[in-house]
Amino acid sequence: MTVPSIRASAFATLSLANNLLGLALGPIVTGRIADSLGLAGALRIVPWVGVLAIPALLVGWRTHHSSLTRLGLAGPGVDTGDPDADAAATAAAPRVAP
Structure with missing residues (x-):
């Protein structure tokens, strides 16, 4: 869906956002939820x-x-x-x- 002239910039922005939000914050948020609800509860909530x-x-x-x-x-x-x-x-x- 990205025009060819900005495709590389769009992919770089997507990769940065994915790493900052998903890989950095994901385990922290999942761990906090698991601390309060238990691991099974956290793993039921996080996919939403x-x-x-x-x-x-x-x-x-x-x-x-x-x-x-x-x-x-x-x-x-x-x-x-x-x-x-x-x-x-x-x-x-x-x-x-x-």
Whole structure:
């Protein structure tokens, strides 16, 4: 879903966030929950964090193309990775006479 010109930066940002939030905070939070509820209780609760992330991911997925358009990164001749959006942008582009 990322345009090729910023793909490396997007992957680096994702990797950083994943490491800081998941690998660093995950065991600490799980340990704190396990201290208060027991390990079985913690392991029943922690996976729900992923379920709670789904709405945020859906919002990002639905607003991605409009954000690219606002930044001037989507339109005719720009590969957004979404064939339907690329076709719609090409069809909506004004025709220039030769």
